[in-house]
Amino acid sequence: MGIIRIFPVLPTVRWNAALYTIPVLSLIIPTYNEAEALPTFIASVAGVLKDREWEMIVVDDDSPDGTWRIAGDLRKKYPMLRVVRRQGKRGLSSAVTDGFAQARGDILAVMDADGQHDPSVLPKLIVAVGDGSTVAIASRYAPGGSTGDWAEHRRMLSRWGTQLALALVPKGVTDPLSGFFAIEADAYKRIAGSIRPEGFKILLEVLAALPRTALIAEEPLQFRPRSAGESKLDAGVQAAFVHQLMRLLWKCYSRMFSLWIFIAACAAVIAALVPRAWALSPLYTQADIRSRAEAALRSYADNEGLLLSELLVETVSYESIDVIERHYGRGIDMRRCLTLRYDLSPPHPCAE
Amino acid sequence: MRRITTVLWLQGMALLLAAGQSLIGVRTDEAKYLLNIAYPHPPLLRFIMGLTDAMPMQDILWRVIFASALVQAVWLVWHLARGLKEDQRLALMAAWLSSSALLLQAGTVMLVVPTALFALVLLWLIICRERWNPGGIGLLWLGVVMTALQSVLFAPLVWEALRRRGVHPLSRITITLLPVFVLLLYVGTNPLSLASIAGLGGDAAAADWSVRILNFGWMWLMSGGLIVSAAGTFGLLRSPQWPMVLSATLVSAYILVSHGHMYYALLLLPFFIAGMHSAYAADVHPMPNAAVVGAVSILFTLFIVRPQPVSPAVSVALLLEQQGNIERVMISGPFGHEWQYALQGDVRRFTTGLLPVTDAVICTAACPAMQSWAEEWETIDDDPEVWVRM
Numbered sequence: 224m225g226i227i228r229i230f231p232v233l234p235t236v237r238w239n240a241a242l243y244t245i246p247v248l249s250l251i252i253p254t255y256n257e258a259e260a261l262p263t264f265i266a267s268v269a270g271v272l273k274d275r276e277w278e279m280i281v282v283d284d285d286s287p288d289g290t291w292r293i294a295g296d297l298r299k300k301y302p303m304l305r306v307v308r309r310q311g312k313r314g315l316s317s318a319v320t321d322g323f324a325q326a327r328g329d330i331l332a333v334m335d336a337d338g339q340h341d342p343s344v345l346p347k348l349i350v351a352v353g354d355g356s357t358v359a360i361a362s363r364y365a366p367g368g369s370t371g372d373w374a375e376h377r378r379m380l381s382r383w384g385t386q387l388a389l390a391l392v393p394k395g396v397t398d399p400l401s402g403f404f405a406i407e408a409d410a411y412k413r414i415a416g417s418i419r420p421e422g423f424k425i426l427l428e429v430l431a432a433l434p435r436t437a438l439i440a441e442e443p444l445q446f447r448p449r450s451a452g453e454s455k456l457d458a459g460v461q462a463a464f465v466h467q468l469m470r471l472l473w474k475c476y477s478r479m480f481s482l483w484i485f486i487a488a489c490a491a492v493i494a495a496l497v498p499r500a501w502a503l504s505p506l507y508t509q510a511d512i513r514s515r516a517e518a519a520l521r522s523y524a525d526n527e528g529l530l531l532s533e534l535l536v537e538t539v540s541y542e543s544i545d546v547i548e549r550h551y552g553r554g555i556d557m558r559r560c561l562t563l564r565y566d567l568s569p570p571h572p573c574a575e
Numbered sequence: 576m577r578r579i580t581t582v583l584w585l586q587g588m589a590l591l592l593a594a595g596q597s598l599i600g601v602r603t604d605e606a607k608y609l610l611n612i613a614y615p616h617p618p619l620l621r622f623i624m625g626l627t628d629a630m631p632m633q634d635i636l637w638r639v640i641f642a643s644a645l646v647q648a649v650w651l652v653w654h655l656a657r658g659l660k661e662d663q664r665l666a667l668m669a670a671w672l673s674s675s676a677l678l679l680q681a682g683t684v685m686l687v688v689p690t691a692l693f694a695l696v697l698l699w700l701i702i703c704r705e706r707w708n709p710g711g712i713g714l715l716w717l718g719v720v721m722t723a724l725q726s727v728l729f730a731p732l733v734w735e736a737l738r739r740r741g742v743h744p745l746s747r748i749t750i751t752l753l754p755v756f757v758l759l760l761y762v763g764t765n766p767l768s769l770a771s772i773a774g775l776g777g778d779a780a781a782a783d784w785s786v787r788i789l790n791f792g793w794m795w796l797m798s799g800g801l802i803v804s805a806a807g808t809f810g811l812l813r814s815p816q817w818p819m820v821l822s823a824t825l826v827s828a829y830i831l832v833s834h835g836h837m838y839y840a841l842l843l844l845p846f847f848i849a850g851m852h853s854a855y856a857a858d859v860h861p862m863p864n865a866a867v868v869g870a871v872s873i874l875f876t877l878f879i880v881r882p883q884p885v886s887p888a889v890s891v892a893l894l895l896e897q898q899g900n901i902e903r904v905m906i907s908g909p910f911g912h913e914w915q916y917a918l919q920g921d922v923r924r925f926t927t928g929l930l931p932v933t934d935a936v937i938c939t940a941a942c943p944a945m946q947s948w949a950e951e952w953e954t955i956d957d958d959p960e961v962w963v964r965m
Contacts, residue, residue, distance in 0.1 A: 274840060344582055403890070417706070481710025489753045496757070499764040528905055528923030532612055536766050551610045551915045552922065554629035 248277040248349055249328030249408070253318035257336045258288040260449075264336045265297055265304065271342045275349070280325055281336075282307045282318040315402075316420035316428065323411060332405035333425065334361075337449045339371075340403040344442050348405040351440035357410045357433060359440040360426065362398035367443030384464060391436050391471050392430040399427050403444060410437070419470070422463035431471045502538040514543045515565040522567050537573075542566075545573045582647070588672070589646040589681060593638035596682030599883045601634050601910025605684040609633055610916060614767035616686055617758060620719040624684075634684060634916075641689075642682040646672065648692055652848055655699045658856075663855040665865040670851055672808070673872035675800035675879065676841040686723040687838045693719040694845040697732035698819065701739060702852060709742045713750040714860035720754040724762075724772075725842065727755055728825040732851040783834075791827065797879065798843035800872030802863055807847020809855030810862075819849050887915035890960055891937060895919075898955070898963055901934045908940030908959075936962040 250268065254261065261281070263548055268279065281304065283291035283344065291308040298304045307325060309318065321335050334340040335421050344361045351359035363370050381400070383425070388399040402424050414432035422426075505512045516539060523546075524531055534545040544566060549558040560573035584682065591788045601609065610616070611625025629631045649683035652671045656664040673678065680688060693715070700707060716733050719726045730751055737747045762768045782801060798804050811823055823846040830839045854862050863871075895901045896919065905916050908927035914937075922930060927944065936945060936952070945962050952962045 231916060251806060312849065413667070428842065476706045478710065481708040483710070484752075485713035485717065485750065486753075487712040488714060489757055491759050492717075496760045496764050499762060503766065507763070525924075526926065526928065528926040528929050530924065531770075532614055532767055535613055549613075550921060551612055551912070552918070552920070553610070553633065555921075557921075 246273060247328040248272070248330045248332060248405075249323075249326030250277060250279045250332045251319050251322030251326065252279060252281045252334065252335065252336045253315045253322065254281055254283045254286065254290045254294070254336050255313075256286045256288045256290060258290045258293045260337050261290060261293055264295060264338060264342075265301060265340045267302060268345065271345055275346075276304045278305060278326070278328060280305045280307060280322045282309065282322040284313045284318060285310045296524070301458045314420065316425040319425045320415070320418065320420040323415070326408065329408050330405055331408050331411055334403040339449055341445060341447060344403065344444055345405075346425065347442045347535050348403075348440075351442065352405050352407050354440075355438060356440035357407050357437040358426075358429065359442065360396065360398055360401050360404035361444035362396075362401055362441040363444050363446050364397040365441045365443045367445075368398070369445050371446040371448060373446075374562045380461070384468075387468055388424075388427050391427065391468075391475050393433060393435050393439050395441075396430060396439050397441060398444075399430050400424050401426055401444070419471075423460055424464055424467060427465075427467065427471065431475060452516075503536060505539045505541070506536070512539060512541065519544060519563040519565050519567060520546070520568050521561050523561075523570060581767065582651065585646050585649065586643060587673075589642040590639060591655075592646070593635070593642040593682035595697075595847060596642075597635055598637055598885075600885050600889050601913045601916050603681070603830045603888070603913045605634065606916035608684055608686060608911035609637065610912065612912060613765065614725050616768075616773035617721040617761050619718060620686065620689060625730075630929045636771065641684055644692055645677060645688055648695055651695055651699050654700050654906040655781065655848075656852055658701070659852070659855050661865055666863060666868050667848060667851055667855070669865040669869040670803040670872070671848055673800060673869045674798065674803050674844050674847075675872060675876040676798045676844045678800075678873075678876050679797070679880065680838055680841045683838065685838050687725070687841050690719065690723045690726050690729075691841045691845055694729050694732065694822075694842065695848070697729060697736055697932065698845050698849045700736040700817070701732065701816070702730070702849065704739055707736075707740065709737055709740055709746060709750060712736055712740070713754070716750070717754040717757065720758045721761070724758070724768075725826075725829065725839075727758065727830055728842075729822050730755065731818040731821040731825070735816075761763075773909055787831055791831045794835065794837065794840040795827075795843065796875075799847045800875040802868055802871040802875075803847050803851065804843075806854065806863055806868075807850035808848075809850065810852070810859070811846055811850030813859065814850060814853035816849075816853065819846060822846070834939045886911070886913050886916045886917075887959055891956065891959065892917040892919070894956055894961060895935055895963070898935070901963075903929075903933045904935045904937060905929060905933045907936060907938045907942040907944070910937075910939050934964055938962070 243492070252264075258262075263277065279301070283294065283306065285291065285308055291306055294304065294306045298306070305325070307321060309321065322333075322366060323331050330349055332345065332348060334342070334345065340361065348359040349363060361369050370381060373381070385398065385400055387395065392399045402423070402425075410433070411429070414429065417432045418428045420547040506516060507513070516536070520531065520534055520536075523529070523532060529548070533551065534547055535549060537545040537547055537560065544563050545560060545562050547558055547560055561570040562573050563570050605615075606612070608621045608624050610628055611621045624637060624911075627636065630636060649668050649671050653664060654665050656667045659667070672712070696770065698713070699705065700712070712733065734747060734751050737750055742750070762772070795804050795808075799807055811820060814820065823843065826842045826846070833839075851862070895904065901920055903921045903923065905923045905925045906914060922936075923933070925942065930936075930948065936942070938945065946958070951965055953965050955961050955963055
């Protein structure tokens with residue numbers, strides 16, 4: 224559990240969307256050591272959103288380079304800027320969910336501050352959500368999008384990860400691992416409780432939690448090189464992604480899987496019981512067989528000093544019953560099959 | 576660390592309760608499950624218990640397991656109450672731990688224990704809106720239904736747990752009813768079960784209604800230890816949760832019309848906990864706090880607890896063991912399965928034709944017939960009469 228400091232300290236007040244003719248945007252920017260890129264980034268975002276009501280929430284994981292301090296200083300110029308400094312907590316996904324928890328807008332958006340995400344796509348995402356889509360994604364794999372000048376191995380890893388992740392998300396999504404997207408605030412609130420903010424891929428978590436029928440829009444994104452700072456993509460991040468994928472696959476398919484196991488278990492028990500029920504059916508359907516079987520059982524039990532619970536009826540026919548004589552005691556496992564005839568002649572071992 | 580300490584204290588309580596029950600010895604119903612005797616309940620849990628029947632302290636093992644499960648289930652109650660104030664949560668925990676039903680049943684090896692725990696799990700799923708897989712709920716339901724017949728009384732809770740999970744109505748019907756069908760099929764293939772149910776039903780039908788109502792009232796009091804019963808019933812009746820009320824009504828009706836064993840009181844306890852939770856959540860006044868709940872329930876339990884009759888089966892078994900070479904024992908008069916549990920060797924009902932191949936005869940009722948065999952047999956105990964070959 225980390226410490227979250229919020230600048231400024233404001234009461235949590237929901238903006239009344241009815242007062243505005245256009246949706247209110249809350250843009251969450253998770254940062255770690257982005258002090259160099261942040262001022263340019265905020266300026267570019269402010270430029271594309273100048274006609275809109277918006278707030279920006281910078282969620283910084285207590286960067287050693289003082290990103291949170293830079294962001295705080297920029298508030299003088301950008302009053303719509305808020306800063307969340309998290310101490311003792313790390314992780315992009317959890318930074319985004321913490322930012323969403325502080326957000327007051329009708330539309331929530333996420334993008335990186337390192338210059339790789341083109342801010343000019345942001346208004347298109349807002350329009351898409353405003354027009355009825357639940358989520359709008361800036362996609363590197365939609366027509367017109369690209370991963371830029373990635374190294375081949377990184378491109379391949381991204382493709383593989385994307386292909387695996389597509390099994391979890393609504394149809395039509397091409398880039399479920401994008402870090403640049405917008406979501407309707409109410410839709411997010413409905414799924415917030417089921418989201419586990421692990422690793423880097425918060426969009427994947429969101430898409431996996433949405434109903435399969437959710438409306439998803441995509442805008443092409445030309446992925447750009449970093450303007451400053453260093454990449455956080457390392458082996459640990461990749462391992463966290465694999466873990467997240469496995470967890471979400473299990474969450475998605477275990478429901479169906481467990482249902483089939485349940486049905487299979489019931490079917491197995493029924494399959495075991497039906498032949499026995501058939502073998503015993505004369506006992507229930509024919510009163511004379513029932514009375515003769517009971518007489519044979521009681522006669523044998525009385526002669527042998529057995530309790531009726533020590534005679535388990537296996538099959539019933541018109542002349543005899545087959546029973547398992549079982550003796551109960553600790554460590555005792557004595558049982559034998561006997562045929563008891565209704566004419567009360569001496570019993571004999573069951574036929575094979 | 577604090578939680579671990581609490582778990583250890585609770586475990587100490589469970590061990591104490593199990594030890595207390597072990598002093599009474601194995602009861603006839605407990606012997607049925609420990610020896611996996613094929614009636615009246617379905618086979619799942621008794622089969623597992625029967626696998627351990629060769630263990631020297633089998634009954635102690637299962638007493639500890641059952642008592643631990645029942646006592647440590649208080650953590651479910653704690654989690655169930657997470658939306659309440661701290662003092663209300665403590666009151667609910669006190670309600671569970673200090674109830675007469677728990678104090679008197681923890682440590683017994685009766686199937687009413689896992690049945691009551693299953694009811695608590697379902698109520699926890701419903702109240703806490705836990706996101707279990709529907710198939711998982713179905714598997715648990717199938718398992719419990721194949722453990723104890725009375726569990727069918729909780730079908731409304733299963734339905735509600737599935738409904739809250741957003742399961743399609745057709746799937747809900749399938750998951751709720753398929754295990755019930757499996758149970759009916761099992762009972763139909765076990766004539767012993769059917770005969771046992773019919774026999775108990777006959778005994779119950781013969782009972783006077785005033786006796787049944789008094790019996791039920793006493794069990795209602797015992798279930799929660801007076802105050803929890805009252806507060807729980809009050810909360811349940813105020814609650815808008817019809818599946819809980821329906822299931823509690825089914826359990827009550829079952830207790831009313833059946834043979835009414837005292838251990839059935841445990842089946843009502845989870846509903847009283849849910850009722851109290853509902854009342855606390857609605858901020859109803861007055862509701863008791865933890866101190867009042869604990870004090871009243873424990874005092875009530877101390878007031879009603881009576882020494883339980885101990886079966887002479889264990890003492891007779893020890894006596895016969897000292898004789899040595901006892902391979903077959905016959906018992907004259909009524910006897911329960913605890914005799915099969917306690918005695919070594921083959922246990923039979925008394926039949927004069929088997930006397931030549933029997934080593935000992937136990938008379939639980941007067942057996943003057945043995946006097947005619949006095950030349951070959953001698954008594955080694957007189958309460959009950961125990962005869963051994965000279």
